[in-house]
Amino acid sequence: xxxxxxxxxxxxxxxxxxxxxxxxxxxxxxAVTILVxxxxxxxxxxxxxxxxxxxxxxxxxxxxxxxxxxxxxxALDGRGVTLNSSxxxxxxxxxxxxxxxxxxxMLALVADVVRQPTFPEPEIETRRGEIITAIRxxxxxxxxxxxxxxxxxxxxxxxxxxxxxKGVPGTVESITRADLVAFHRxxxxxxxxxxxxxxxxxxxxxxxxxxxxxxxWRAPSPAPLTIPPAARAAHRQRLVIPMMNKAQAxxxxxxxxxxRGDPDYHALTLMNNVLGQYGLGGRLGDSIRERQGMAYxxxxxxxxxxxxxxxxxRAGVAPENVDRTIVSIDxxxxxxxxxxxxxxxxxxxxxxLIGSMPRNLETNSGIASFLHTAxxxxxxxDYDLRLPLLLEAVTLDEVHAATRRILDxxxxxxxxxxxxxxxxxxxxxxx
Amino acid sequence: xxxxxPALPSxxxxxxxxxxxxxxxxxxEMHTAPLASLWCWYKVGSKDERPGxxxxxxxxxxxxxxxxxxxxxxxMKGIIEQFGGSWNGYTWIDQTTYLExxxxxxxxxxxxxxxxxxxxxxxxxxxxxxxxxxxxxxxHGGDNDPEQLLDTEVTAAAFKAHPYRHPTIGWQSDLxxxxxxxLYGHYxxxxxxxxxxxxxxxxxxxxxxxRRVGAHFGKIPAGNVxxxxxxxxxxxxxxxxxxxxxxxxxAYLKLAYHAPEAVHADFFPMLALDAVLTGAxxxxxxxxxxNPPQRSARLYRALVDRRLASAVFGALLPTEHPFLYTVAxxxxxGVPLEAVEEAAVDVLDDVRANGxxxxxxxxxKHQLRARLVFESDSGTNVAHQLGYFxxxxxxxxxxxxxxxxxxxxLDAVARAASSRLEASNRTVGxxxxxxxxxxxxxx
Numbered sequence: 001x002x003x004x005x006x007x008x009x010x011x012x013x014x015x016x017x018x019x020x021x022x023x024x025x026x027x028x029x030x031a032v033t034i035l036v037x038x039x040x041x042x043x044x045x046x047x048x049x050x051x052x053x054x055x056x057x058x059x060x061x062x063x064x065x066x067x068x069x070x071x072x073x074x075a076l077d078g079r080g081v082t083l084n085s086s087x088x089x090x091x092x093x094x095x096x097x098x099x100x101x102x103x104x105x106m107l108a109l110v111a112d113v114v115r116q117p118t119f120p121e122p123e124i125e126t127r128r129g130e131i132i133t134a135i136r137x138x139x140x141x142x143x144x145x146x147x148x149x150x151x152x153x154x155x156x157x158x159x160x161x162x163x164x165x166k167g168v169p170g171t172v173e174s175i176t177r178a179d180l181v182a183f184h185r186x187x188x189x190x191x192x193x194x195x196x197x198x199x200x201x202x203x204x205x206x207x208x209x210x211x212x213x214x215x216x217w218r219a220p221s222p223a224p225l226t227i228p229p230a231a232r233a234a235h236r237q238r239l240v241i242p243m244m245n246k247a248q249a250x251x252x253x254x255x256x257x258x259x260r261g262d263p264d265y266h267a268l269t270l271m272n273n274v275l276g277q278y279g280l281g282g283r284l285g286d287s288i289r290e291r292q293g294m295a296y297x298x299x300x301x302x303x304x305x306x307x308x309x310x311x312x313x314r315a316g317v318a319p320e321n322v323d324r325t326i327v328s329i330d331x332x333x334x335x336x337x338x339x340x341x342x343x344x345x346x347x348x349x350x351x352x353l354i355g356s357m358p359r360n361l362e363t364n365s366g367i368a369s370f371l372h373t374a375x376x377x378x379x380x381x382d383y384d385l386r387l388p389l390l391l392e393a394v395t396l397d398e399v400h401a402a403t404r405r406i407l408d409x410x411x412x413x414x415x416x417x418x419x420x421x422x423x424x425x426x427x428x429x430x431x
Numbered sequence: 432x433x434x435x436x437p438a439l440p441s442x443x444x445x446x447x448x449x450x451x452x453x454x455x456x457x458x459x460e461m462h463t464a465p466l467a468s469l470w471c472w473y474k475v476g477s478k479d480e481r482p483g484x485x486x487x488x489x490x491x492x493x494x495x496x497x498x499x500x501x502x503x504x505x506x507m508k509g510i511i512e513q514f515g516g517s518w519n520g521y522t523w524i525d526q527t528t529y530l531e532x533x534x535x536x537x538x539x540x541x542x543x544x545x546x547x548x549x550x551x552x553x554x555x556x557x558x559x560x561x562x563x564x565x566x567x568x569x570x571h572g573g574d575n576d577p578e579q580l581l582d583t584e585v586t587a588a589a590f591k592a593h594p595y596r597h598p599t600i601g602w603q604s605d606l607x608x609x610x611x612x613x614l615y616g617h618y619x620x621x622x623x624x625x626x627x628x629x630x631x632x633x634x635x636x637x638x639x640x641x642r643r644v645g646a647h648f649g650k651i652p653a654g655n656v657x658x659x660x661x662x663x664x665x666x667x668x669x670x671x672x673x674x675x676x677x678x679x680x681x682a683y684l685k686l687a688y689h690a691p692e693a694v695h696a697d698f699f700p701m702l703a704l705d706a707v708l709t710g711a712x713x714x715x716x717x718x719x720x721x722n723p724p725q726r727s728a729r730l731y732r733a734l735v736d737r738r739l740a741s742a743v744f745g746a747l748l749p750t751e752h753p754f755l756y757t758v759a760x761x762x763x764x765g766v767p768l769e770a771v772e773e774a775a776v777d778v779l780d781d782v783r784a785n786g787x788x789x790x791x792x793x794x795x796k797h798q799l800r801a802r803l804v805f806e807s808d809s810g811t812n813v814a815h816q817l818g819y820f821x822x823x824x825x826x827x828x829x830x831x832x833x834x835x836x837x838x839x840x841l842d843a844v845a846r847a848a849s850s851r852l853e854a855s856n857r858t859v860g861x862x863x864x865x866x867x868x869x870x871x872x873x874x
Contacts, residue, residue, distance in 0.1 A: 028463035029808050073726030078794050080711060080801025082724045097805050126738055129763045133681055133741035136764050140680040142575055240873040245678035247571035279508035293561035296569040316572050348509060355515020359532060362464045363808045422873040
């Protein structure tokens with residue numbers, strides 16, 4: 001059974017209450033991956049309770065109307081299942097992989113958790129301590145500090161993409177059970193709910209199980225969320241976060257880019273691959289790691305989202321190499337701006353991204369995550385077949401035009417976190 | 432809860448062949464995706480390094496991505512990428528390994544790369560020098576993480592004689608002074624076919640793979656089998672303690688007990704014991720399924736549910752020689768490490784005195800078997816397991832793992848707990864944060 005030849009063949013069924021169910025049967029492995037996503041990501045956090053979506057994700061599975069926290073623990077641990085919760089800007093996703101024989105029980109449990117959590121007070125206090133500790137750990141990590149601060153620079157003035165998903169100690173300390181209940185009531189609804197099931201279970205049976213678990217759920221639709229446009233930075237800006245107890249500095253250098261639906265999305269995906277992905281970090285890795293030996297990692301990443309997501313360049317370097325690294329990043333950005341990518345680079349990047357699809361769709365969890373993304377952004381049931389054509393069609397000129405739209409060293413936002421003495425070293429701004 | 436045994440891809444037939452030059456070849460056909468995964472394993476890791484040369488295996492691994500006689504350095508990149516493939520490598524205490532996973536039509540290119548890597552590495556002096564700073568950056572990046580720092584200190588304190596004591600990345604002074612000839616000498620000594628295992632898993636035809644392997648590797652001559660280390664760690668006579676006090680924001684506790692090697696009769700009972708204490712992780716360190724089901728685990732209940740800690744993680748991996756069973760704990764903000772240690776040790780003392788319950792053993796077995804299924808979800812993961820077990824012990828150990836878990840008894844767990852969790856077999860590590868005077872952010 002080859003997924004490459006005929007493509008994925010997911011069954012998609014919208015339920016009467018607005019939920020969308022997607023099922024794909026595979027027979028590679030006697031297990032099933034379940035993902036259930038609601039539109040309750042951190043972008044929905046009210047400012048006074050920043051971090052409430054993340055907090056909720058940690059406590060939602062600690063007790064329901066029908067199951068105590070202990071009963072949930074026994075049900076999961078007895079089957080070897082880890083229930084993972086993750087919070088992005090837009091979605092809160094609960095996911096797990098279970099043996100095929102446990103599929104019905106696990107789907108019913110996840111539905112119960114999503115629909116009828118009770119948020120027991122003692123559990124709230126326990127998770128609060130964990131979250132505060134996790135925030136304190138983040139504050140000691142140059143990599144995390146650099147990236148979070150860069151998001152703040154790129155998305156200022158309370159923009160939902162510039163805020164910390166975990167919240168800040170002040171808001172996490174003050175979040176109450178009433179806040180969690182209110183957030184659940186406001187955001188958890190079958191409208192916009194996605195249920196993705198991939199694995200060794202017939203699609204029809206999986207869909208029937210999802211209908212049983214979620215079909216009778218009625219709840220008001222959440223208020224629509226508007227993401228404000230992300231302004232392009234007016235000038236170059238640099239922020240230094242001194243962490244003098246650390247051995248190495250982290251550099252994060254970035255721009256606001258485009259939405260997932262932007263016509264330039266695929267052109268920028270290819271450009272990003274050439275700039276900071278292909279091989280060991282693309283052109284950036286060649287320069288900073290391979291030729292100059294300055295870093296263990298140097299790469300770029302690009303994230304198209306509902307709003308304009310970021311393009312971020314990252315490197316971890318010795319403090320004495322920070323300035324030279326930023327000069328090198330400026331050089332690579334200038335070079336790709338003026339000359340674009342070469343025909344050979346574009347061919348290589350296309351071949352790589354298209355050729356990597358069977359690998360990315362090899363496992364149940366890989367397929368589930370692909371279907372989840374395709375459904376959220378409305379990319380279509382046959383997106384696995386159309387993506388190669390979309391990438392193939394991108395021209396050199398389109399890549400170059402899209403690059404000029406986004407990259408500009410004179411408007412770069414830069415954060416340095418680590419043992420770096422800012423006072424004596426001004427930004428080596430590009431010539 | 433059914434106990435029926437599902438068909439594991441890892442239990443499909445494996446063809447094992449040894450070439451005349453001693454290269455072991457393992458092939459498993461898996462026709463579920465149009466992919467092939469190839470791993471080339473060398474029986475050399477940081478335990479095979481002498482003082483002054485710590486970190487040499489890992490540095491050699493880095494050099495083996497920098498071109499060979501027939502693959503110029505700037506052409507190494509792109510060979511696998513044009514088939515949409517990924518490639519990587521890692522070094523640990525017993526092994527160095529390289530992998531490529533790509534569409535099946537890349538198989539011949541993968542074999543070419545690995546044959547070149549085995550016999551024709553360049554190690555140019557300039558490349559060795561430029562990689563020195565990359566390795567030091569990797570070392571310092573690790574030092575940024577207090578948990579990794581504590582792990583290094585605890586491991587060094589746990590072993591007095593066996594070379595498992597030094598970190599795989601090596602000690603800084605060795606990394607600063609090692610020469611190109613040190614690197615090249617290590618490479619020539621250990622990268623011989625009779626010290627390697629080649630694994631191919633995927634949408635391939637076994638006979639075709641064997642022909643191609645013969646063509647690429649058959650002419651590489653066997654070498655002298657490298658000497659193996661003889662040191663056996665003497666029994667620990669009393670508890671070891673190490674306390675780091677350093678600027679930071681969170682406190683960490685690490686407990687390490689000398690543990691059985693993979694082939695020891697106590698290994699699977701210890702794995703079940705770990706499942707009871709911290710939740711089952713399975714035995715694949717390459718897999719993404721390392722986040723255990725642990726809400727009802729004893730140490731989770733005692734530390735996390737009681738708000739002393741935000742996280743607890745136990746680790747027992749199959750190794751060639753006796754290594755460590757470790758329990759790593761992140762203390763909750765404001766909780767003193769004394770209280771965390773006392774609560775953790777109470778749990779360990781209790782299980783040592785009283786063993787585990789029949790219900791706990793059943794749950795542990797079910798967890799471990801589910802994890803064995805989850806962690807074999809791709810050709811890449813299956814190939815990793817075949818090569819890993821062949822390198823640290825033997826393949827049979829892997830193929831028997833399902834039965835070995837089923838055969839674990841309450842008595843075996845109790846015996847393992849009683850003999851291994853003694854205080855005198857333990858190293859206790861603290862990372863105690865001192866306040867970080869944070870300079871203001873500068874715009």
